[in-house]
Amino acid sequence: MWRTIRSFLRLLAIARALARHDALAPLELAGIARPVVQLARLVSRRRAEGRPGQKLARALTDLGPSFIKLGQFMSTRADLIGEEVAHDLAELQDHLPPFESAEARRIVEDELGQPMAVLFARFDEVPLSAASIAQVHLAVTAEGEEVAVKVLRPGVEAAFERDLALFYWLAELAERASARFRRLKPVALVRLFEEQVKIEMNLSMEAAAADELAENFAGDTTYNVPPVDWQRTSRRVLTAGRVGGIPMDDRDALIRAGHDIDAVLEKAANIFFKQVFRDGFFHGDQHPGNMFVDTQGNIVAVDFGIMGRLDRQTRYFLADMLLALLDRDYQQLAEVHVEAGYLPKPTADTPPLPVFAQALRSVSEPIFGKPLHEISFARLLGQLFQLSESFDMEVQPQLLLLQKNMMMAEGVSRSLRPELNTWTLAQPLIAEWMRENRGPEARVREGAESLLHIARRLPETLERIETIVEDVQSGGLRLDARAARALGGGRANGWLKLALGVSATALALGAAALAVAIV
Structure with a gap:
């Protein structure tokens, strides 16, 4: 009950914020909490400039970090919000005013357990960038290494938890509102969003993702990931090597620098393919602001909070x-x-x-x-x-x-x-x-691996069968009358022979398939 009241009051405040930007159309289209939306529409008769998606993006920016992330996440769901709105939300800029440098220093010291003077020889007061979840400061370590230090925005975790309860409430309303929304699984969608953002707010998880991605491309100079400074990294602080380059989509700058556009695109396409198909682990936010071209024409990536x-x-x-x-x-x-x-x-x-x-x-x-x-x-x-x-x-x-x-x-x-x-x-x-991976040889190999997996479990399987047979013969296993007659009366050995025969056949097939694969 209290959850419903809190969510309703929060929704009313959100509807007012959307109304100020003339961005109520998505809620009206979804048919969620119609009385609240109608009231907000009556209170505000503003007619802002731009497409519905553009107005919604501005409203979400005003509503804060959780809503910015929600907008970016929903940009993948053209089926739910329409093609045009999804396209406009994909352009949603994750920029917020920076928080105080003194607060960033306090967080770094609290998280890493050492004074700033011990950790860094220099720590820039003005952040390089400030987003909804964290901001980045350039720094130089005590050892003289140039690094970028990402610091989690204070209070963002509590704010996200507060807003998440509302998102679940709205998703539940949507599922009850229509069969179409039930098919799209809005509650599961919010759960996926929760998992994604919680990982993104854990900077040590981002560091681990960067480390894994760098490991996957070890020895491949076409793709570079900044090295993680694990001694200066924790849940709320991430320190990594400083990188630079030309933004991936700046065609004029790339040409002025003498880069071959076709070669750059070929590298990018190959990298994307390797991440998705070869590794099954890919950068989940590859917009141009996170991808650069270095002096050698290779791709440099940053920001690994969202991975697929x-x-x-x-x-x-x-x-x-x-x-x-x-x-x-x-x-x-x-x-x-x-x-x-x-x-x-x-x-x-x-x-x-x-x-x-x-x-x-x-x-x-x-x-x-x-x-x-x-x-x-x-x-x-x-x-x-x-x-x-x-x-x-x-x-x-x-x-x-x-x-x-x-x-x-x-x-x-x-x-x-x-x-x-x-x-x-x-x-x-x-x-x-x-x-x-999908040709005839691969399918034979895949079949051989499955059969060999069965063969490896043969001793365990036989041991279990033998135990069952012993229990039946000793009366230690209770079975229904039909099963007892089938296994009793000296026929247990027949079952054991049958199990041995099947397992031996599987082993022989596995060996034959493996031989074909090797040849």
Whole structure:
């Protein structure tokens, strides 16, 4: 009860803030808390300039850090808020006025347990940047290393927890409001948002992500991650090597510096492919402000608070979908969607699979062979989202971040070379990865690994069977009458022989498959 009252009062304050920016349209569209929204609309009759998404972005900035992060997160959900609003929220700038340098110093000393004079020979008073969660100061360590020090904004954790309760309340209202919102799983969406932001507010987790990413690209000079200074890093402070370069989307500056635009884009495409398919661990916020080109034409990345992960099975499904799409085999593409669990298995109440294949063809065929600048990816995603709704497909949260980053990558590519399709640059790597991981040899190897896993568990399985047999024979295991008759009367040895036969067959198949894979 108290939670509902607190959430209602907070919602009223938020609705007033949205009304001041003439940004009530998203709440009106969602149909959530209609009386509150109508009251806010009556109180404020302002008509601000700009598109609905632009007005919403300004309102979210005024509402504070949690809402800025929510806006950035929702920019991946064109299915929920519409293509135009999603595009405008993607442009939401994560900038806030800086907090006092003295407060930053206090946090550093409290977190690291040493005086600033011991930790740093110099610590800039004016921050390099200030965002909703943290701000960054340039510094020089006592050992003379040039570093960047990221300090968590004071009070941001408590503010996020307070706002999170409201977000859950609104999500629950949305699920009760309509079947469409239930399919989009708003409560699960808020849970995903909570997990993401809590990780982002833990700077030691960001440091670990940077470290892992650097390890994945060890020896690859095309992609550089600033080294973490673990001695000066904690939950609320992150110290890393200082890096620099030209922002990834500054075409004129790149050309003036003598960089080959095609070479830069090829490196960026290959890096993105390696992160997603090779490693299943990718930078989740690759906007131009977080990516730079160094003097050697290599890519430098910063800000690793948002990272994405894809397990091996998901990567395999994505690869199978890509293969089917490149072959224009829409029936196979539809079947992979079912196998992956993205599309419900056909029933008497759902459209047959060939109809889904036909729908996939209708969306995909118009873009084949077209250069990037002739393809509207916002429109394409909108069509795919409509398709998912028509066929009762569940939205896959683990792919939302990937979709967002693909859009960012295409935006950068379009700003540098509009006539170039950036994904064709990574085609040789894609072909090699497909052959190694989804070709006939790979499938034999995958089958062999599964069988060998069964074979490794053979001793444990036999031991369990033997224990069961002994318990049955001694009367120590209670079974129903039919099971007791099947296992009793001297037939237990038959069951044991059957188990041995099956296990031996699995072992033989595993050995044969392994031999084929090695040859």
